[in-house]
Amino acid sequence: DQQVKQNSPSLSVQEGRISILNCDYTNSMFDYFLWYKKYPAEGPTFLISISSIKDKNEDGRFTVFLNKSAKHLSLHIVPSQPGDSAVYFCAAYSNQAGTALIFGKGTTLSVSS
Amino acid sequence: SQTIHQWPATLVQPVGSPLSLECTVEGTSNPNLYWYRQAAGRGLQLLFYSVGIGQISSEVPQNLSASRPQDRQFILSSKKLLLSDSGFYLCALGRDRGYRYTFGSGTRLTVV
Numbered sequence A: 001d002q003q004v005k006q007n008s009p010s011l012s013v014q015e016g017r018i019s020i021l022n023c024d025y026t027n028s029m030f031d032y033f034l035w036y037k038k039y040p041a042e043g044p045t046f047l048i049s050i051s052s053i054k055d056k057n058e059d060g061r062f063t064v065f066l067n068k069s070a071k072h073l074s075l076h077i078v079p080s081q082p083g084d085s086a087v088y089f090c091a092a093y094s095n096q097a098g099t100a101l102i103f104g105k106g107t108t109l110s111v112s113s
Numbered sequence B: 001s002q003t004i005h006q007w008p009a010t011l012v013q014p015v016g017s018p019l020s021l022e023c024t025v026e027g028t029s030n031p032n033l034y035w036y037r038q039a040a041g042r043g044l045q046l047l048f049y050s051v052g053i054g055q056i057s058s059e060v061p062q063n064l065s066a067s068r069p070q071d072r073q074f075i076l077s078s079k080k081l082l083l084s085d086s087g088f089y090l091c092a093l094g095r096d097r098g099y100r101y102t103f104g105s106g107t108r109l110t111v112v
Helices: none
Strands: A010-014 A019-025 A033-040 A045-051 A056-059 A062-067 A070-075 A086-093 A107-112 B003-007 B009-012 B019-028 B030-039 B043-052 B055-058 B064-070 B073-078 B087-094 B109-110
Touching: A010 A019, A019 A033, A019 A086, A019 A107, A033 A062, A045 A056, A045 A070, A056 A070, A070 A086, A086 B043, A107 B055, B003 B087, B009 B019, B019 B043, B019 B087, B019 B109, B030 B073, B043 B064, B043 B073, B055 B064
Parallel strands: A010 A107, B009 B109
Antiparallel strands: A019 A070, A033 A045, A033 A086, A056 A062, A062 A070, A086 A107, B003 B019, B019 B073, B030 B043, B030 B087, B043 B055, B064 B073, B087 B109
């Protein structure tokens, strides 16, 4: 059973517009949620995170929103740039010892110029 | 700073052959180490994680195994590869109770 779900396998956006990537989770015990960005043939790189006690975290063009009651988070990229084209993975983490990051299946973002 | 090295970058192996992928880290001690696999349509799947030398936890039963012979070395192995073992294998390191992982550059394994 998937604990972290990214239901949109792909998203296409024009340069300058907003990109919104969505993620749902099932386990209410997660303590942190993260977004990783991955280019082909490379390892994922950390993008932004949010604690479960927050509802918003912003870093430059990237903002993550968390809705705990809906068990939903989203990543907003404004404005989108062609270099943002990549696979974005949503991940969740529990502080409980002996656990690891759980990733969604990823969403491929394509930003056209 | 923490660095993670993973090799080889690409590998083509016949079905039934053995496998050994190595991951080493620098700039940290007693890290938590992880093996993930990215397969088509399946995202990043956790395979194994290790919190110390000789300590391995398996998340997905399969014909793969992992070992941690040294603090900064994590090895993924198989005695006989299957076609379904094809994928992009990623090693990652994290700190205890830390949620930000650093990933290696990955190994693209194709089993033919």
